[in-house]
Amino acid sequence: MKNIIIYKIPKSEIKIDLEVNNKTFKPTLTTDLLIKSSLKILKKNKSILDLGCGIGVIGIALSKLGYGPEIFASDISKEATEMCLKNCKKNNLKIFVKTGDRLDPWGDQTFDYIIDDVSGVSDIISKKSKWFKNVPNNSGKDGSNLIISIIEKINKNLNRNGVFIFPIISLSNKKKILDVANKYFNKIELVSNSDWFLPEDLNSEIDLLFQLKEKNLIDFQYKFGKIICSTEIFCAKKN
Numbered sequence: 001m002k003n004i005i006i007y008k009i010p011k012s013e014i015k016i017d018l019e020v021n022n023k024t025f026k027p028t029l030t031t032d033l034l035i036k037s038s039l040k041i042l043k044k045n046k047s048i049l050d051l052g053c054g055i056g057v058i059g060i061a062l063s064k065l066g067y068g069p070e071i072f073a074s075d076i077s078k079e080a081t082e083m084c085l086k087n088c089k090k091n092n093l094k095i096f097v098k099t100g101d102r103l104d105p106w107g108d109q110t111f112d113y114i115i116d117d118v119s120g121v122s123d124i125i126s127k128k129s130k131w132f133k134n135v136p137n138n139s140g141k142d143g144s145n146l147i148i149s150i151i152e153k154i155n156k157n158l159n160r161n162g163v164f165i166f167p168i169i170s171l172s173n174k175k176k177i178l179d180v181a182n183k184y185f186n187k188i189e190l191v192s193n194s195d196w197f198l199p200e201d202l203n204s205e206i207d208l209l210f211q212l213k214e215k216n217l218i219d220f221q222y223k224f225g226k227i228i229c230s231t232e233i234f235c236a237k238k239n
Contacts, residue, residue, distance in 0.1 A: 009061045010036045016064060018055055018087050023079045025054045029196060030117060030167050030231050035061050037191040037233040038115055038165055042067055049073070049111040049157070051103070051150070052118035056084030056095065063093045074098045074105045102150050103157055110159045116166040120147045122218050125171055125209070130201045142217040143172025148180050155184060155238060164236040165191070170219045170229045171209075178234075185236040198227035 008015050010032050020026050035058055042048070044067060050059035053073035063071050073095050075081050081099040088095045098105035102118065119126070119137045126137040139146045147166060154164055164185070168174050181188055198220070202209070209227060212218045221228040 007057060007061075009064060011039055012065060014061075014064050016060055016087075016091055018057065018060075019083060019090065020055055021079065021083065024077065024083055025080075027057050029194060030169070031057050033192055033194055033231055033233050034058055034115055034117060034165065034167060037235070038062065038113070039065070040191060041163060041165065041235055042113060045069065046112035047072070047110075047159075049106070049114045050095075051114055051116045052076075053084050053097070054080050054117065056087045056097075058115055058117065059084075059095050060087055060091055060093060063095060064091065070096070072096045072098075072106070072109075072111065074100055076101045102146065103153055106157055108156060110157055111162065112159050113163050113165065114154060114158060116147070116150060116164065118146050118150060120144070120167065120169050120177075121171045122212060124212065125202065125205070125218070128202065128205050128208075129199065139172070141212075142176060143169070144176050147172075147177055151177075151181050151184055151236075158238045160238070162238045164238075166234055166236070168232050168234065170231070173217055174219060174232075175216075181234070181236055185238065187237045189235045191233045191235050193230055193232040195221075195228050195230045198229055 003020050005018050006015050007018050007027050047070045050073040053075045059071045059073040078099050081097050084097050119139050120143050122143040123137050
């Protein structure tokens, strides 16, 4: 039996059917924030890469809203890209999909916008979380490895005046990530942010989280006996 979810595209009345499985991420708060933020930035008739596309939510949503006409998507997971292709077909859309690690599938191909949803959570935490069950995460102790490796190479894949849209989750080293980003981009802006409570399955790991925070590997607020994390979406413009 197929596992189908109905996803309502933020800032619209459009709903899309998506096929999912237990080896791929379902849409999350980060997905919603990336779409909302992108709608503040994107211009029509521009090429878009959905990087770390998962089952294809962001690319499909933007295509449904009339962006593109060329939308590309890639993910390191073959299961994810196969599901992305199924979901494109299900929604009668043509998106160019490739499988591969980070920017590797695209060589020197360039885009007007690259929207990144590659994992950025401390892998010490992800190993103990249901978020990443059956899904790999190699982002390092401070959650910065993957996003920094993308930032360091992304300029070759951006057109002149290209824009990189990316999330930073507070369960990673935000300062380190932004310090690197500022070396490669001359303008970085915070587009949107949202706070959220630590998932219940991690409540037994509070001591571990405080240890990581004391080492400046991650950050969070502690209020009313609860850990409050945040997701921030940034927009970086090419030098």
